[in-house]
Amino acid sequence: MKFQTPHSVEDAVAILVADPDARVLAGGTDLLVRLRAGHMTPSAVVDIKRINGMRDITSENGGWRIGAGVACAEMGEHAALKADYPGVVEGAELIGSTQVQGRCTVVGNLCNAGPAGDSVPALVAAGATVRVAGPNGTRDVDVIDIPTAPGKTSLKEGEFVTSVFLPARAANSSDAYLRFIPRTEMDIAVVGCAVNLTLDDAGVVTAASMSLGAVGPKVKQVDASALVGSTCDDAAVEALAAAATAAATPIDDKRGTIAFRKDVSGVLAKRAARAAYTRAKGAST
Amino acid sequence: MSRIHVNTTINGDAVDYLCEAEDTLLDVLRDQLDLTGSKEGCASGDCGACTVELDGRLVCSCLVLGAEAGGRTVNTIEGMADGDVLHPLQKNFIEKAALQCGICTPGILVAAKNLLDHNPDPSEEEVRYWLAGNLCRCTGYDKIIRAVLDTAAEMRGAA
């Protein structure tokens, strides 16, 4: 195995094009586990963290661009980003331990394409896009379209994700991400749920989106229109929960059962909706 | 197989080593530099026994490649005491019986020091969540958490 440290996106793409068995290293918190376990034997590891901009969080068109090498802990330390997207940041900050937080990245979490990645549902609910660099230049892709199946992405040969972009926030908007795990830390989500809301000045929901993790082969967008026109009252929230439970298509595995995951999808939908609503109202005052 | 030459700084000293691309920073610390205070408990980032600081941030050294450490600074348990003067956390872990078998102790001390460097007055809950990635199977964590809180109070008092 070789270790490569390109200093530009172009160099990185050139390496990836020349060597289809090379793998991109950002935080490494998934890649190194697989390497050590012998589940993966790449010909080269391409460390992209030394490319300019990969470790930056920058304001862009009123939104935020987050480099592929930004550690999740760095997102948590960015007050303005956290104020705009508390749900995205709390999802990112739930991955692993303090030690893992210092290394793991949302782009890595996304490209790992695990159904249970904690940072992905809130990115999807936020309508985030990623910038993909490849032999034919760059393209922007909706986050939801990156994973295609467990462990599989839509990235083509020679391509890698250089950043994720969170769009500008409308007034009175906020989001929340909740997951269920058996312990209080260190677990993979059994169910994850993100809700993203925009309210009018009277506190009535004008736009809502929701996504679920760990209840299907990839992150799942769920119709959240039950909340639109409501003030997140019990009836609206119960309708949202029912939609979440109905939309979930989980499997039985060592982490949970189908029945449990469907039930908890509804529970988390309720709780996340209420948390996002409270935040969005708070944002308006 | 050609190996990679890495120049780095470990516990304040300029250090260089040769490593294979697969070698983790933990492999290098233990096998090549004989800094065996960092332990391998899982090799998957789930136990925290290999915790070190990389550019001041806590990481599991089993999840960092040895080659990545080039030009960066690494702090391990071996660098925590100042000569023969123990860090207050080290002193209190002994005095307050915050260890039994001791295998998790280096990782916990490095993590706790990093916490107190950033947050001199953590709550019990903050300490517990900060250290959630450091598994201890002997103590039930009780005396560890107390030792960290007591040390924080002591260091605030001394400051």
Add this chain to the structure above:
Amino acid sequence: MAKDEFEKREFKIVGTRVPRPDGLDKVTGRARYGADMSAPGMLFGYCLRSPHAHARIKSIDTSEAEAMPGVKAVVTRADFTHVPASGGTKDILDNVMAGEKALYDGHTVAAVAANSRSAAKAALKAIKVDYEVLPHVTDVDEAMKPGAPELHQGRQQESVPEGFSQNVLARSQYGHGDVDAGFAKADIIVERSFKTAATHQGYIEPHACLASMGNDNQADLFCCTQGHFMVRNTCADIMGMESGRLRVTASEIGGGFGGKTTVFLEPVALMLSKKSGKPVKMTMSRDEVMRASGPTASTSIDIKIGVKKDGTVTAATGDFRYQSGCFYSMNGALGAMCGFAPYDLENLKTVGWEVVTNRPKAAAYRAPGAPMAAFAVESVMDEIAKELGMDPIDLRLLNGAEEGTKAAYGPTYPAIGLKATLKAAKAHPHWSAPLGENQGRGVGCGFWFNFGGNTSVSLMINPDGTVNLSEGNPDIGGSRASMSMMAAEELGIPYEQIRTIVADTASLGENDVTDGSRVTFAVGLATIKAARHAIEIMKGRAAATWGIDADAVEWVDGAAQPAGPNAGKFPPLTLKDIAATMSKTGGPISGHHEANAEGAGVSFGTHICDTEVDPETGAVKILRYTVFQDAGKAVHPDYVEGQLQGGAVQGIGWALNEEYIYGEDGTLQNAGYLDYRIPVASDLPMIEPVILEIPNPGHPYGVRGVGETGIVPPLATIANAVSRAAGVRMTSLPMSPPKLLAAIKAN
């Protein structure tokens, strides 16, 4: 009759909280654990493991691996030509290197030593094993049925009746009285079935060793173990060598909890070293630790208890079916002996079963067999208390064992501390604190025997008056401190004047394993007697110096002095004084003691726990936890508290989340800390330890072992708390959220 060893006294050092002698090394990273030692020219050894739960090994081709660069030795079972003398050791050999069959996912079938880790790992992939996959079984009840896939033939003991598969190796029955007559007198009978999953000891340090063996058949081994004398004896038997030619040094040990009371890598490393002619270091990955070491038994248990309306138990029965992996292990019998041990029962019948399955052989785990039995018995007791509307502590006090009670396993108890722990629990503010919505409080009791066993201690007086103590039991939780304390107490000198070390197998007489909570009791006893031996010699030296009779000298506060006015008038000679002149008064002074220490005192504990259940998700939060345990005499209270806290938290993990999960194909699905979920710091509250001291008559200071009892009550205590919080009786462990939520919804 063995006379009581215990004598009441005022302690100066025992009972204080001194700093431990190994503390500095452990907080600075200097302490050397199993994987921390290296040798010049050392090779790295790795095991190839079966991917199948049960398979006949038709052939193994190692030729390609042997030819690879850097590879210095490849071993398979064919290299182990010596047949071990002991039947138990034959099983151990079969476990460390599979013979005709691989019996579980992870069973070692071959091993490689090479000059780098990567070369060794590459060579493993080049070994070709031709397997004939066989049907497998991992569940205890399934394994017992006639027609189940069978692991062995001809190993069934004479105690097993007809009608079971060959996987049922043994049946043990205990009890007394007439249970049918007893149940006939009962007003209420509660009968329940329980299941518990297998759990792993979960020590953070994976097994590791460094072996060096030459063609002179002489060898050195450095390894993490709970008993290096056991390692020596077992490895010598496997290697067909004389045990005196194998020196084993115990490393610092990164946790064991019973899981390091046998060998896994050590014989393999010795064989690789012998074959390659170079030192070989082997370390297990976490995946290997989970798949091929440890774990404890999984169980299926039936309990039936009958009571009168006033709460008096009239009869009880228990059927304890334990699977302990692929070889015989006594666990079910221990469950049958321990489950009802806290009670004074007129009519009792318990049966324990030992069953083999296609899982790694169970290793001891802290009071092996007892926690699951206590879970089942204490759950039914809680249900009875609820049905009777009785305080569950009162129900236990009414039926609790005390001095003179005929124990569930047969003998009559001497002075014991069960009721003292129950009374302390009842009087503690925790028991009467208010509870909120969705919260519940549980109580549970537990028992463990505690062991003594073979022990050797040497105590050397140095010319400057310092003292070295050599013991032969790896220090797993602070025992070097306790030994120094007891020696200092006895000699009457400061604690700091003594340094205790764990000696290697060539430097001290035989020692049993650090198990059965035996060390503070047995090694402590030997330490006190070694100190007394040295004192006798020093008294003799003082007497000779003064020209008086040795009987006329007494030892007071670290010095010899004339015993009374008739002995003569001389200023006291301190230990330091006597040491300074020892070459003039007869030469070096050492005390020693070797004995098979008997008389370990049994131990009881009572735990209380408050939990909160999220009725929408089945998540359980531990709100408050208090442990009451009889320690006899707490030599170092900090480390006794640590044992109680650690035991409780391991129990919390067992009760809530830890479990071995096997797939349909018989492979382990969660061989790592990610999905084998041991408690993390943020899961827990502080654990309050309350130490009671009811002296053990068998120890000079009254010491009882404390290490194991602390894990016996938690499973039941937490299950009782959760069952009360959730309003539904939980009979299966772990009470993971999916299981608990399903139970809540079904209710």
Add this chain to the structure above:
Amino acid sequence: MVAVTLWGSLSELAEGQREVEIKASNLRELLAGLQAAYPAFAPQLERGISVSIDGKIYNDSWFQPISETSEVVLLNRLEGG
């Protein structure tokens, strides 16, 4: 003679007797006496047993004295962690 309490499985091998009498003044004589009087115990004695004498548990200790008034109870050989 010493009264020796058997555990259930041994009792089944001794025609249901829960208690047997053996002439013995120490543990070694007790084990030898059991072996002689009850050949069916042989496999279990070979596997090892523990003996409780007046409430204290002994694993080996041949010369541990036993008196006629001692309470002697046989147990499965104990293994610990």
